[in-house]
Amino acid sequence: MRVKKQKRHRKVVRFYSACFGFREPYKVLCDGTFIHHLLHHRLTPADDVISHLLGARALLFTTRCIIGELRSLGQSHSEALEAAQQLITARCDHEKRVGATACVESVIGETNSEHFFVATQDADMRKKFREVPGVPVIYGLRNSLFIEQPSTQQREYAKSTGERRLHMGESEYLKLYKSDLKGMITNDSANGVTEGTQLTRNFGSTKRMLGVAEKSKFKRKGAKGPNPLSCKKKKKKDDTSAPQNQLTLRWLCRRPSFHQLSLPAKRSASLAFTAFVPTCNLRLSSASLVQGKVACIVKESAFLGSSILEHHKSQFNAPVLRTKRESNHSVGVVKAQTTAVAAPGLNQSTVHGKKVLRKGVVVITGASSGLGLAAAKALAETEKWHVVMACRDFLKAEKAAQSAGMAKENYSIMHLDLASLDSVRQFVHGFRQSGRPLDVLVCNAAIYRPTARTPTYTADGYEMSVGVNHLGHFLLANMLLDDLKKSDYPSRRLIILGSITGNTNTLAGNVPPKAGLGDLRGLAGGLDGRNSSAMIDGGAFDGAKAYKDSKICNMLTMQELHRRFHEDTGITFASLYPGCIATTGLFREHIPLFRLLFPPFQKFVTKGFVSEDESGKRLAQVVGDTSLSKSGVYWSWNKNSASFENQLSEEASDAVKAQKLWEISEKMVGLA
Ligand code: NDP
Numbered sequence: 001m002r003v004k005k006q007k008r009h010r011k012v013v014r015f016y017s018a019c020f021g022f023r024e025p026y027k028v029l030c031d032g033t034f035i036h037h038l039l040h041h042r043l044t045p046a047d048d049v050i051s052h053l054l055g056a057r058a059l060l061f062t063t064r065c066i067i068g069e070l071r072s073l074g075q076s077h078s079e080a081l082e083a084a085q086q087l088i089t090a091r092c093d094h095e096k097r098v099g100a101t102a103c104v105e106s107v108i109g110e111t112n113s114e115h116f117f118v119a120t121q122d123a124d125m126r127k128k129f130r131e132v133p134g135v136p137v138i139y140g141l142r143n144s145l146f147i148e149q150p151s152t153q154q155r156e157y158a159k160s161t162g163e164r165r166l167h168m169g170e171s172e173y174l175k176l177y178k179s180d181l182k183g184m185i186t187n188d189s190a191n192g193v194t195e196g197t198q199l200t201r202n203f204g205s206t207k208r209m210l211g212v213a214e215k216s217k218f219k220r221k222g223a224k225g226p227n228p229l230s231c232k233k234k235k236k237k238d239d240t241s242a243p244q245n246q247l248t249l250r251w252l253c254r255r256p257s258f259h260q261l262s263l264p265a266k267r268s269a270s271l272a273f274t275a276f277v278p279t280c281n282l283r284l285s286s287a288s289l290v291q292g293k294v295a296c297i298v299k300e301s302a303f304l305g306s307s308i309l310e311h312h313k314s315q316f317n318a319p320v321l322r323t324k325r326e327s328n329h330s331v332g333v334v335k336a337q338t339t340a341v342a343a344p345g346l347n348q349s350t351v352h353g354k355k356v357l358r359k360g361v362v363v364i365t366g367a368s369s370g371l372g373l374a375a376a377k378a379l380a381e382t383e384k385w386h387v388v389m390a391c392r393d394f395l396k397a398e399k400a401a402q403s404a405g406m407a408k409e410n411y412s413i414m415h416l417d418l419a420s421l422d423s424v425r426q427f428v429h430g431f432r433q434s435g436r437p438l439d440v441l442v443c444n445a446a447i448y449r450p451t452a453r454t455p456t457y458t459a460d461g462y463e464m465s466v467g468v469n470h471l472g473h474f475l476l477a478n479m480l481l482d483d484l485k486k487s488d489y490p491s492r493r494l495i496i497l498g499s500i501t502g503n504t505n506t507l508a509g510n511v512p513p514k515a516g517l518g519d520l521r522g523l524a525g526g527l528d529g530r531n532s533s534a535m536i537d538g539g540a541f542d543g544a545k546a547y548k549d550s551k552i553c554n555m556l557t558m559q560e561l562h563r564r565f566h567e568d569t570g571i572t573f574a575s576l577y578p579g580c581i582a583t584t585g586l587f588r589e590h591i592p593l594f595r596l597l598f599p600p601f602q603k604f605v606t607k608g609f610v611s612e613d614e615s616g617k618r619l620a621q622v623v624g625d626t627s628l629s630k631s632g633v634y635w636s637w638n639k640n641s642a643s644f645e646n647q648l649s650e651e652a653s654d655a656v657k658a659q660k661l662w663e664i665s666e667k668m669v670g671l672a
Helices: 002-020 032-040 046-054 064-072 074-085 100-108 123-129 152-166 170-186 195-209 348-353 370-381 394-403 421-434 464-486 543-569 592-606 612-624 655-668
Strands: 026-030 058-062 116-119 137-141 144-147 248-251 258-264 274-277 282-284 293-299 332-336 360-365 385-391 411-415 440-443 493-497 572-576 633-637 643-645
Touching: 002 046, 002 144, 002 152, 026 032, 026 046, 026 100, 032 046, 032 064, 032 074, 032 137, 046 058, 046 144, 064 074, 064 100, 100 116, 100 123, 123 137, 360 370, 360 464, 370 385, 370 394, 370 612, 385 394, 394 411, 411 421, 421 464, 440 464, 440 612, 464 493, 464 543, 464 655, 493 543, 493 612, 543 572, 543 655, 572 612, 612 633
Parallel strands: 026 058, 026 116, 116 137, 293 332, 360 385, 360 440, 385 411, 440 493, 493 572, 572 633
Antiparallel strands: 137 144, 248 258, 258 293, 274 282, 633 643
16 A cells, blocks of 8 residues: 555656656755644654655755744744744745745746745645646645645646657757857867767757756666675775775764764874765864774754764765874764754654644533533643633633633634534534634533423424433534544544443442433434424433433444444544532532532542542543543543543443434434
């Protein structure tokens, strides 16, 4: 697969080389989104990764406008900014900063005369460049890089200009004729140059002068070289080139970047080295000798993201070091200063030294109180997450966020009433309009109506508990699945709150009324209390049971999502029981005495009480903790607050029921 992809990429590079005159080292113009992507996915050293992609050395460029734009994005893009500043700056001639897209477009112009590959994550820019002839585009998908296939327009352009490239135009012919004449006059045969070779040489130079693309050199398939078994050993050359006289590199460590270069004796005692490696301008300034070897310590400078020494290991041999005084004294230590003036890139320190992930975006439904609010707070406090609080009461949510002390830049509030499928659709639309990516969705909101004697209904006519807790979330999860798929965040998750009360394999799950979906006849009948029962199993209405039933639906849905989508999308689907949070608003409709006694009962009798803060941290773990990234799991926590994979009851893990529930729910929310 990988080989196939590589072949495809090489083919594209050959296309641009042959048809548009792209030459090595390839120049790659990177915008901020692409640099950010490289860092985010640790695709470093960047030049190595891109060189590998293109099959030849690549030089990375950016522009001042792009750097300016990254600077304006503030802290979240500081690593990308740092990396961008180390790239070669392409000339953009903008006195006042313009947007990255406009800037890249102006550098490329109408013909991409500088033969840049454009590296961007911006879909619009990619689309635009498909229409400009000779602009290959590189982009990343998670931790892989791709080169876009030439568009039909590009291919057609190449085809139409192919004829022109094959034959000379009139003016070209004239120029060639003139230069040939001149060549014949100035270079006579006395120079030992035959007429034939002269003509060929002039033709070549004329071709270069005219900027006509030279035919690309295709690699011939077939034998790659002499049979290694039949190779003779290389003859040793003279003494000076003997291995022991060559500068050898000994790697002390990659970081903090000191390399020891050792050189056999015979060299000077107090060496004042001025070593100059032409391609990377590495200077060694002084040396001293110890024990028959010259050792120089060179501070590494990054060269396009990889060690300069690594890059030029092969070229770094004795001849490039000039000693002022030769001596038989032994070994010394040469402290060398390096000045890497050649193009640097995204070096490893920028990646490994600091964490460079962008803020994750998590949508939490029902984040205006209880568990949702506590989790939103815990996540916002890490400064690594932007929480979208999807709430039905905007003002309540804003007040809650403020009183929880959440910093403004770490959250936003969007309206969502799960009791209306239209509101769900509007929320999804609004969220997409906001332009934020979606990395994690938490279906947390719920209502619990234990004392209700008669059912109430959602805007779409479904019993309220199941309508809000299950059907609203079912539509939301299905609609936002596409957004999760598009996210470039390393770990994308969809979490649906479960509950112990829906699991009849626990003590709490056996407190009547027990949860049970039966054969789903009530749900299949429309759950509207008119044509069918308002209860999923078709029985008489019971507010407490309706809540518990909805929780089974939540847990079944999570598993069905896992079965249907995990393998293809890599999204983690999970559910959890955060513990008994006896103080939340979930019990607001319970009788006052219950509300009074339930928290101390949980604290002192069952000892199962969990504070809102603690439960928030637990949910935050399921959102972002790498150790909880397994999909299809129902998480719980033990008395020491350690998470473990819990067992679901037989009904809550019934795959056949999950599928049936999925199919009925799809119809009810208008997805099928
Ligand atoms: P809360 O009542 O404190 O929070 C529920 C949230 O859901 C509130 O923000 C509420 O909004 C919101 N909500 C209710 N109806 C809608 C609606 N129609 N549209 C949008 N939002 C709505 O309860 P908890 O924090 O305790 O519960 C959170 C989750 O945890 C639930 O899924 C629950 O099943 C689960 N859970 C709770 C346990 C506990 O012991 N508390 C135990 C196990 C699981 P508003 O503020 O406007 O009312």
